[in-house]
Every structure is written in C-alpha cells, then in structure tokens.
Amino acid sequence: MSDRRKSILEAAAQCIARNGVRGLRVHDVAQQAGVSTSLLYYHFKDRDGLLAATLDHINGTSSGYRVEGAGEATAFGRLRAHLLGEIQDRDEVRANSIAWNELRASAVFEPEIAGPLARTTGVWETEIAALVEAAQHEDQVRAGLDPKATAVLLTALVEGLSGRWLTGELTAEEARARLSDAIDSLVQT
Amino acid sequence: MSDRRKSILEAAAQCIARNGVRGLRVHDVAQQAGVSTSLLYYHFKDRDGLLAATLDHINGTSSGYRVEGAGEATAFGRLRAHLLGEIQDRDEVRANSIAWNELRASAVFEPEIAGPLARTTGVWETEIAALVEAAQHEDQVRAGLDPKATAVLLTALVEGLSGRWLTGELTAEEARARLSDAIDSLVQT
Numbered sequence: 001m002s003d004r005r006k007s008i009l010e011a012a013a014q015c016i017a018r019n020g021v022r023g024l025r026v027h028d029v030a031q032q033a034g035v036s037t038s039l040l041y042y043h044f045k046d047r048d049g050l051l052a053a054t055l056d057h058i059n060g061t062s063s064g065y066r067v068e069g070a071g072e073a074t075a076f077g078r079l080r081a082h083l084l085g086e087i088q089d090r091d092e093v094r095a096n097s098i099a100w101n102e103l104r105a106s107a108v109f110e111p112e113i114a115g116p117l118a119r120t121t122g123v124w125e126t127e128i129a130a131l132v133e134a135a136q137h138e139d140q141v142r143a144g145l146d147p148k149a150t151a152v153l154l155t156a157l158v159e160g161l162s163g164r165w166l167t168g169e170l171t172a173e174e175a176r177a178r179l180s181d182a183i184d185s186l187v188q189t
Numbered sequence: 190m191s192d193r194r195k196s197i198l199e200a201a202a203q204c205i206a207r208n209g210v211r212g213l214r215v216h217d218v219a220q221q222a223g224v225s226t227s228l229l230y231y232h233f234k235d236r237d238g239l240l241a242a243t244l245d246h247i248n249g250t251s252s253g254y255r256v257e258g259a260g261e262a263t264a265f266g267r268l269r270a271h272l273l274g275e276i277q278d279r280d281e282v283r284a285n286s287i288a289w290n291e292l293r294a295s296a297v298f299e300p301e302i303a304g305p306l307a308r309t310t311g312v313w314e315t316e317i318a319a320l321v322e323a324a325q326h327e328d329q330v331r332a333g334l335d336p337k338a339t340a341v342l343l344t345a346l347v348e349g350l351s352g353r354w355l356t357g358e359l360t361a362e363e364a365r366a367r368l369s370d371a372i373d374s375l376v377q378t
Contacts, residue, residue: 020298022211098297105294107356108287109209118358152359153350153367157342160349167296169307170341178342185375 005043008033009057012050017095021106021113026050052116055103058096059120062086063127075134076141080183082131086158087165087179089172097162104159125151132187141187150187157182194232197222198246201239206284210295210302215239241305244292247285248309251275252316264323265330269372271320275347276354276368278361286351293348314340321376330376339376346371 011033015024026047030037044050062085072078086097107113128151135141141150157179165175200222204213215236219226233239251274261267275286296302317340324330330339346368354364 020211020295022209102294102297104352104356105291106209108291114356117356121353121358149367149370152353153346153371156349156353156367157346157371158349159352160345160347161342163293163348164310164341164345167293167303167306169310178338178345181338182342182346182375186371 004033004035004039006057008035008040008043008050009054012054013058013061013099014095016054016099016102020102021051021110024051048112048116051103051113052119054099055116055120056123058100058103059124061092061096062124074140075131075138076188079128079131079135079141079187080180082128083154083158083183084176084179087162087172087175094166098166101159101162101166121155125155128154135187140189142189145187153186154183193222193224193228195246197224197229197232197239198243201243202247202250202288203284205243205288205291209291210240210299213240237301237305240292240302241308243288244305244309245312247289247292248313250281250285251313263329264320264327265377268317268320268324268330268376269369271317272343272347272372273365273368276351276361276364283355287355290348290351290355310344314344317343324376329378331378334376342375343372 008029012024012029015029015032024047026040027037029050030040033040040050044053070078072081086093088094103113103117107117125148129147132141132145132147132150132154136143136145136147161170161175161179164170165172170178197218201213201218204218204221213236215229216226218239219229222229229239233242259267261270275282277283292302292306296306314337318336321330321334321336321339321343325332325334325336350359350364350368353359354361359367
C-alpha cells in the first residue's frame with residue numbers, strides 16, 4: 001500500500017474513533033492526513049469507498065498487533081492470542097476497536113456500510129475458523145464444533161465485551177478475563 | 190407510569206431506532222409522542238434525562254416480552270428464554286435492540302450516556318445473575334461459576350450477536366442458534 005493511501009486510512013480510523021461515523025467528513029480526513037481532498041477521492045472514489053477501505057485497514061492492523069500470538073507453539077495458543085489481542089489498553093488498539101464498533105453500529109443506519117462490513121467481518125471469521133480447525137487437529141478444540149459457527153460466536157463475543165470495555169463498564173483486564181474463561185468453556189477439549 | 194410519560198419514552202425509542210442517538214432531537218420526540226416540548230422537559234428535565242429514562246424503558250419492555258419465559262418450569266429454562274427473547278423477528282424487539290445497541294455505541298462519544306447505560310446494564314445483569322444462581326441451586330448450571338461474571342459474559346454475548354443480526358450478517362434464527370449453543374457450553378452442568 002502506498003504511504004499516502006496508508007496515512008489517509010489511519011486518519012480515517014482516528015477521525016471515526018474521535019467523532020464517530022455519523023460526524024465523519026471526507027474533508028476532515030484529508031486535512032488530518034495532510035493531503036488534498038481530491039487526492040483522497042482519487043484513491044477511494046467517495047465516502048463509502050473510504051469507509052470500506054478503512055474497515056479492511058482496521059482488520060489488517062488488528063492482524064498486525066495480533067502478531068504477538070504468532071510465537072505461540074499451538075494453534076489453540078494462537079487462537080487465544082488472536083482474540084485476546086483485540087482488547088488491550090493500548091491507544092492504537094482502543095482507537096481501532098472504537099472505530100470498528102462504531103462502523104458496526106452505523107451499518108444499521110447506513111446500509112452502504114453493511115456490505116463492506118459483512119465482507120470484512122467474513123475475513124476475520126475465516127481467520128478465526130482456520131485457527132479453530134487447526135486446533136481441532138491438535139486435539140485442543142472439541143472435534144464436534146463447526147469451525148465457522150464457532151468463529152461467528154467468538155468474534156461476536158469479542159465485539160460484545162469490547163462494547164463493555166469501551167463504555168467503561170469493564171476494564172480491559174476484566175474484559176480479557178471474561179473472554180479468556182469463555183474461550184476455554186466454549187471450545188477447549 | 191403515566192400514559193403521557195410512557196408515550197414519550199416509546200416515541201424516544203422509536204426515534205433512536207430510526208435515526209440513531211446522534212440525530213435525536215427532543216423536539217422530534219415530542220412531536221412523535223403528540224405532546225408539547227415543554228411537557229417533555231417537565232417529565233425528563235433535559236435530553237440526557239430523556240435518554241436515561243429511555244434506557245430504563247427499553248430494559249423494562251424487554252422484561253415484558255421475556256414474559257414468555259415465565260412459564261418455564263426451571264430457572265435454567267427461564268434463563269435461556271430471557272436471553273433468547275432479546276433476539277426475535279418482531280418489530281418491537283428489533284426496534285428496542287437497535288435503540289439499545291445505538292445507545293451503547295453512542296456512550297463512547299457521549300459520556301453523559303455512559304453512567305445511565307452502566308446502571309441499566311447493571312439491572313439487566315443482576316436479573317440474569319439471579320437466574321444463574323437459581324439454576325445452580327437446581328443443579329442445571331455449574332456450581333463453580335460466579336453468577337455476576339457469568340451474567341456479564343452472557344449479556345455481552347447477546348449484544349455481540351444482536352450486532353450481527355441487526356446489520357443483517359445473521360438472521361434472527363441463526364443468531365438464536367449460536368446463542369443457544371453458547372449458553373449450553375458456557376454454563377450447563
């Protein structure tokens with residue numbers, strides 16, 4: 001990805017995390033990224049194109065900070081690290097989580113967001129389903145579970161607990177503890 | 190509750206379900222309820238007071254349509270009915286769920302909503318925790334589980350799966366199936 005394109009997407013995620021999707025103006029994103037509005041339109045066509053690319057960017061960035069799980073010896077360890085990595089008291093993780101949850105909430109009111117959101121959610125679920133399946137081969141996840149249905153459940157749980165964390169009802173530590181217990185009960189052999 | 194007060198709260202939930210919290214104007218709610226803006230202010234003081242009362246109203250209404258679970262013979266049956274009742278293809282349930290999820294998302298950006306939301310969420314969690322504890326006495330829920338922590342997890346899962354349902358990624362039926370499986374894995378003896 002070009003540096004310009006990347007700075008625009010980072011700026012969009014920051015603007016959404018600060019003011020929400022409903023208040024998002026393409027002009028403000030361009031200003032925050034230090035580029036012209038016309039360059040932004042050149043890269044992303046329109047506001048919907050920018051939002052769709054921002055969703056992919058957030059999901060890609062999450063994969064980045066999930067990298068810590070890459071060192072885990074087992075697929076089950078990577079699955080846990082991948083899911084728990086979404087809830088961390090780090091500015092970048094928090095901003096991405098706010099932007100993601102806000103895009104989810106906005107999709108109810110802005111149908112143009114729903115399609116790209118479903119597609120990006122599908123990418124995330126596929127990543128999780130692959131880890132579930134790999135952990136089944138290592139006998140650490142119950143063989144009877146459907147990997148895709150399990151991935152839907154686990155990612156929905158991450159979103160639900162993130163909502164409690166981002167509104168201050170749970171600390172990141174408490175949300176991670178709940179998630180950790182749930183992963184074990186839901187899937188572990 | 191007075192009829193006037195009730196119609197204002199119903200109107201507020203409908204307005205939020207239609208246009209979100211960010212677009213909510215007290216004047217529109219009064220108009221939808223067929224009352225004067227000054228009567229609305231008399232009952233709820235200001236927009237924040239109206240939002241806080243709307244949260245309680247949504248939670249109370251949910252208890253209403255969960256009533257179907259009241260006929261269940263066991264506490265575990267009531268627990269399941271209570272949670273599954275939140276996801277149903279009925280206009281009233283859907284509108285309440287949209288309004289609730291939107292208030293959750295808005296609380297990240299409007300700190301005045303976060304306090305009332307935490308309080309109402311606490312009421313819901315307490316209801317669920319009581320059912321978890323009763324089901325433990327009937328040996329249908331694992332004795333080692335902490336009722337409050339379990340209630341946090343189950344209600345967060347309802348919110349996460351509702352998000353998938355309301356954005357059209359899961360049908361109500363699929364979301365209920367995922368939730369039903371999860372309740373069994375997470376708590377059942």
